Amino acid sequence: MSQEEVAIEAIKHALKALKKRHLVEEGAHAPAYIALSRPIISQGSEWKEKAENLEMELQQCYKAQSRLSEQLVVEVAESRALKASLQEKETALAEMEKEMTQTRDECSRLKADLEEKVKALELVLGEREELKAQLEQLTIRATNAEAENKKLVDRWMLQKMQDAERLNEANALYEDMIERLKASGLEKLAREQVDGIVRRSEEGAEFFSESTVPSVCKHRINAHEGGCASIMFENSSGRLISGGQDRSIKLWDSTTGSLSQSLFGCLGSVLDLAITHDNRSIIAASSSNNLFVWDVNSGRVRHTLTGHTDKVCAVDVSKVSSRHVVSAAYDRTIKVWDLQKGFCTNTIMFHSNCNALCFSTDGLTICSGHVDGNLRLWDIQTGKLLSEVAAHSLAITSVSLSRNGNVVLTSSRDNSHNLFDIRSLEVCGTFRTTGSRVASNWSRSCISPDDNQIAAGSADGSIYIWSISKGDIVSTLKEHTAPVLCCAWSGLGKPLASTDKNGVVCTWT
């Protein structure tokens, strides 16, 4: 056999074997197995189906049951709620009925009340009508009464007014009469005064004496060694007081020309003098920066006023009280002293030195003349500058008050003398002449007691006298050989006294 044939044989054999196997295995057994398994399978599936169906039914039943039970619950709850509400309603109803019966009772009661009230009301209405009528009547009466009242009042007012007028007339007449009486009285008085008789024996008579024009030198006294800078008369007397370079103050009798008293104690040359209005104390301004107060009767120094730091060149005392002294020094101060207290009560400082000063008549104001040529008024209590006026172009050397206290005479280095009204500080008159030269910074001039004449010394030793009313020189007095430093007029009208640089004092009548 060829290989191929062998192979084919083998293959055929294999196929046969497969067939045989088939017959033996599945061929034989398959039908039986299938038959056997079918019922089981089918059964199984049948059972499965049945089971599934039943399960579904059961589920549905459960669902239905749950739904029903829910419904049931809801229904039960509703019914309970309804029962409860029904119960409530019944109770409410019962209550309502009760209330109703109550209200009915009330209603009937109210009705009865109402009827009563109505009756009462009618009664009241009737009364009201009556009252109204009464009211009307009364109002009418009232208005009438008011009208009458008014009329009466008017008449009364009229009467009063008439009375008042009559009174006024009467008053006016009375006043008129009084006035006329006054006026006639004044006229009478005036006539009396104008034609007054002045009796010499009466006090104040000297005010009316006329001063003579001095022309003759009565006495010539060598008063002081070295010069006499200051001279003055006692108030209303002829006693002369002089202070000089020799540190002494001498009192002279001007009628005899003899020395009556000397006062010592001054430490420097006397630059100015003042005397109290009662003639008891003399105050001297000293070049030793002090002021000395002497008691005239005892001749002793009572006070020493210290405080100035330079020479004291002017002093004045109040004409009212002998208490206040005012001094000016070259330390640019003006000091006000109280003699009772014994010290300076006020210090006025001013940039321009004061050369001369004087009190006003009421003792409250000071006039001061300064180096700058201005005249100034000061209140001594406050120390305030009241007013000032440019009196001269050069330094003022003398300030003196007139007898009546209204005008003040100022002299100045510019060789002129002015009269000022003390209230208005206006120039009343100016006096100068050729040849009249003011000798020093402290040359003093004076006014006559009758306020009509001015006496002023000159550097050439002569004294010029002007008349205020005439405004002109009325006399020239020549006696001194040295420049005249100070002039003073007695309060009695005469004499006139003057001093010069040599210390010679002359009296003139």
Added chain:
Amino acid sequence: MEAQKYVWEGAIPLQIHLHESQVTALPPPPPALILAPRIGYMPLLASLIKPYFSSTLPPGVDTIWFDYNGIPLKWYVPTGVLFDLLCPEPERPWNITVHFRGYPGNVLIPCEGEDSVKWSFINSLKEAAYIMNGNCKNVMNMSQSDQSELWNSVMNGNLEAYQRVSSKLKLATFDDEYRTLCSQKSQQSFGETDLTAQVNTGRVPIRLYVLSIREDFDDLDEMPRIDCWEKISYINRPVEIHQEDTCFTLHDALKTLLPELFSDESLTNVKLGGVDFQDAVRNPNEDVSSDKVVEDHGKNAHKHPEAGHISSGGEIKLIRIQGIEPKLEIPFSWVANNLINPDYFLHICVYVKVAQ
């Protein structure tokens, strides 16, 4: 092809007994009679078996496994192969015992049901493709639907469906002149055109099961019972068919696979007869790893390299393929084309008597 039809339709009648430890109802349930397809696998029968025994099972999770005469059956081996291997004298119906509990994890690898079997099948397919083509791209690129269709066709024994899908895989066949000679219905494509399959050298994937028996026996029913897997060695080695060899027989193939058993090389000599060989050392060869893809080109993938050697001095008593005992002169190419399993593997059972 006729032979293929027979192969696909082949089924083994099983008589399945529930193990007494699993019986909870009296009387014990009768055995289930099931027809198991030869090309199928044991775990796939679970759905058929469960209805018979579900009422009597104890409560709990079921893990199904089978045993024959105490030997747990490996689930990744096709049913037909198991039957051919373990029943020297075919027992029809085959009495096996089913268990639902107590899975012997030390003997069998875990099986999680149909999916495990499916993956095992696909892996074998990849292995076969690799052996035949040198790569398993065609298997891996199979679409999901194709895969499931293929598997379903195997599960249901649907040859037409299988041929439809497997033709797309373009796995090589072996030129076989005898195809036309042996069947009237020729020109029926065995699945693919010859154009693509013209390989000069074809490699046939083979799984060889060798049962070694010590005792001597003349008749198969006298064979002592197989009681453990240790007696069975497993060889996973492809056989190369050269095109020039017009006549490469089964005998030649076996010679390449088991050279030790063929010391004198005459075709006629190697009929089942008693040839004495030397003593052998048997190496137990256990787990068949079907998941392992062949990496070495042309090499055989053995789990235990040394296990491939059967003892020299043995006598082949029996060769069984698909339940039949083909002649040794049968052309191997015919065998390779017609008697392969759906996973493109040729499973051969060999009984060898080893001299003591």
